[in-house]
Amino acid sequence: MRGIWTTDHIRQAEERLLAGTLEGALMRRAAHGVAIQAAAMLDEHAGAVAGRSAVLLVGAGNNGGDALWAGAFLRKRGVGVAAVLLAPEKAHTQGLAALKRSGGRVLSVEESPQWIASADLVVDGIVGIAARGPLRPDAAALVDHIAAPVLAVDLPSGVEPDTGAVEGPAVSANRTVTFGARKPVHVLNPERCGDVVLVDIGLSGELGEPDLFQLDVADVAAAWPMPGPSDDKYTQGVTGVAAGSATYPGAAVLASGSAVHATSGMVRYAGTSADVVRWHWPEIVATGSITDAGKVQAWVAGPGIGTGREGKDVLAAALGKGVPVCADADAITIIAHQPDVLDARDPGTPLVLTPHDGEFARLTGSPPGPDRVGAVRAAADRFNAVVLLKGHCTIVADPDGRVLVNAARGSWLATAGSGDVLSGLVGALLAAGLDPWLAAGVAADVHARAGQLGADGVPVSAAGVLAAIPDAVRQVRALKP
Numbered sequence: 001m002r003g004i005w006t007t008d009h010i011r012q013a014e015e016r017l018l019a020g021t022l023e024g025a026l027m028r029r030a031a032h033g034v035a036i037q038a039a040a041m042l043d044e045h046a047g048a049v050a051g052r053s054a055v056l057l058v059g060a061g062n063n064g065g066d067a068l069w070a071g072a073f074l075r076k077r078g079v080g081v082a083a084v085l086l087a088p089e090k091a092h093t094q095g096l097a098a099l100k101r102s103g104g105r106v107l108s109v110e111e112s113p114q115w116i117a118s119a120d121l122v123v124d125g126i127v128g129i130a131a132r133g134p135l136r137p138d139a140a141a142l143v144d145h146i147a148a149p150v151l152a153v154d155l156p157s158g159v160e161p162d163t164g165a166v167e168g169p170a171v172s173a174n175r176t177v178t179f180g181a182r183k184p185v186h187v188l189n190p191e192r193c194g195d196v197v198l199v200d201i202g203l204s205g206e207l208g209e210p211d212l213f214q215l216d217v218a219d220v221a222a223a224w225p226m227p228g229p230s231d232d233k234y235t236q237g238v239t240g241v242a243a244g245s246a247t248y249p250g251a252a253v254l255a256s257g258s259a260v261h262a263t264s265g266m267v268r269y270a271g272t273s274a275d276v277v278r279w280h281w282p283e284i285v286a287t288g289s290i291t292d293a294g295k296v297q298a299w300v301a302g303p304g305i306g307t308g309r310e311g312k313d314v315l316a317a318a319l320g321k322g323v324p325v326c327a328d329a330d331a332i333t334i335i336a337h338q339p340d341v342l343d344a345r346d347p348g349t350p351l352v353l354t355p356h357d358g359e360f361a362r363l364t365g366s367p368p369g370p371d372r373v374g375a376v377r378a379a380a381d382r383f384n385a386v387v388l389l390k391g392h393c394t395i396v397a398d399p400d401g402r403v404l405v406n407a408a409r410g411s412w413l414a415t416a417g418s419g420d421v422l423s424g425l426v427g428a429l430l431a432a433g434l435d436p437w438l439a440a441g442v443a444a445d446v447h448a449r450a451g452q453l454g455a456d457g458v459p460v461s462a463a464g465v466l467a468a469i470p471d472a473v474r475q476v477r478a479l480k481p
């Protein structure tokens with residue numbers, strides 16, 4: 001698993017590291033990493049390094065200092081470097097001196113727009129981890145002129161470092177060079193960051209427990225259940241699916257079909273769509289009601305069950321079985337409007353809630369807002385449940401405080417019914433006995449892969465995503481280091 005640290009924790013770690021390091025050494029290490037990536041980008045985008053031009057956007061702090069030092073290094077490789085100083089009196093003294101010594105020039109306010117517009121590369125050193133609020137107007141005006149590829153120093157300016165939120169003009173980088181550890185912005189707003197390159201500045205020993213996690217493909221491969229020689233259909237976990245209704249039989253087909261594709265354990269279906277489910281998935285054991293469904297190791301409850309009396313009874317029955325439950329879609333609305341349904345649950349029994357933004361707002365009383373991680377963490381604590389917040393970037397919080405983030409692989413999953421597919425995956429992994437937080441995270445990873453593989457460059461339906469689940473699992477196993 002990869003760790004991600006908030007800016008507070010990065011700062012504390014940096015302070016400890018700085019205490020035992022020669023002044024300026026860390027910044028030069030960081031800037032050297034920036035210069036290497038800048039040269040690589042010039043080569044990629046402008047066909048050469050020497051003779052090409054870079055403009056540095058330099059803010060009031062050390063982020064600007066990194067850019068200035070990187071400019072001095074680039075001069076040694078024959079790059080024409082010019083700097084725009086947003087706060088000339090605060091610009092990093094040694095960095096500015098180094099740039100001037102190397103033959104770099106400082107632009108006047110008047111000439112800046114033209115230089116920015118015609119540069120081969122723009123290096124964004126406006127603001128780093130000290131950024132607060134949207135870009136100030138003078139910085140925002142500069143960003144407007146950018147036409148060239150952008151290399152962001154530490155993070156793209158204008159994007160909130162700890163939440164990835166953007167409220168106003170902001171830099172969109174092709175690549176971001178960050179130092180010591182990845183910050184939340186890099187996983188919560190990957191589109192603005194471009195490729196993220198991590199430069200080692202010796203910080204790892206000073207970092208404590210990560211604030212967020214991201215699963216590596218090896219984690220997903222290790223967690224995904226595979227049958228062993230002594231397994232049979234029951235030992236791998238039986239998934240129960242309580243979904244669908246006369247109005248929404250498709251939800252039943254998608255959620256139960258997804259569970260069928262996820263693992264080789266057995267799937268039981270309970271509900272009024274039993275006939276159509278059997279027709280689509282002959283391997284499923286289907287009954288009309290959850291009360292006479294056989295034994296399962298986890299339930300998926302909610303997709304398409306409706307939010308009336310019958311839906312509530314189905315959800316209460318699932319919650320009362322003493323096995324983990326993934327409550328999705330209508331189940332979330334029922335919990336939001338009739339929270340007493342949760343009384344059916346033994347608090348020790350794992351519960352995974354999988355809301356999209358609208359369901360999240362219904363459930364908690366307010367939309368996730370710009371701090372999505374904070375909002376999901378609070379909801380997990382409040383409901384004593386794993387909460388998976390859907391969206392372009394999926395966030396999964398455990399009531400114990402662990403949070404993982406799963407990046408999208410395109411926007412292919414923004415299609416009706418894809419959430420039903422996700423709930424089937426979560427349910428199957430719960431039935432297989434995975435830790436609920438990991439089950440939700442691993443399901444989100446494979447769901448995103450299935451979206452990408454099923455789409456293969458053109459829009460895909462939820463049924464297409466479902467059909468690509470085996471390929472997604474195959475991909476995970478093949479990519480495992």
Ligand SMILES: NC(=O)C1=CN([C@@H]2O[C@H](COP(=O)(O)OP(=O)(O)OC[C@H]3O[C@@H](n4cnc5c(N)ncnc54)[C@H](OP(=O)(O)O)[C@@H]3O)[C@@H](O)[C@H]2O)[C@@H](O)CC1
Nearest residue numbers: 014027061062063127128129130131132133134135136154
């Ligand atoms: N510490 C280390 O060991 C290492 C640190 N390193 C580097 O240092 C960076 C952190 O540097 P930092 O702390 O100097 O602050 P930084 O992010 O440059 O901000 C500067 C100033 O910008 C302003 N400002 C704030 N918000 C703004 C906005 N929205 N729009 C416009 N301006 C805004 C505000 O100044 P004000 O105008 O309020 O005086 C703020 O003080 C870090 O990201 C990394 O690149 C590396 O060298 C490796 C070693």
Ligand SMILES: Nc1ncnc2c1ncn2[C@@H]1O[C@H](COP(=O)(O)OP(=O)(O)O)[C@@H](O)[C@H]1O
Nearest residue numbers: 356390391392408411413414416417418419420
């Ligand atoms: N723009 C997007 N990019 C990537 N994934 C998305 C996007 N929008 C939605 N998704 C994903 O698609 C799924 C949609 O689920 P949901 O909203 O419950 O749909 P439905 O109710 O139609 O099944 C979720 O897994 C969500 O994370």
Ligand SMILES: [K+]
Nearest residue numbers: 124127153155
């Ligand atoms: K920056």
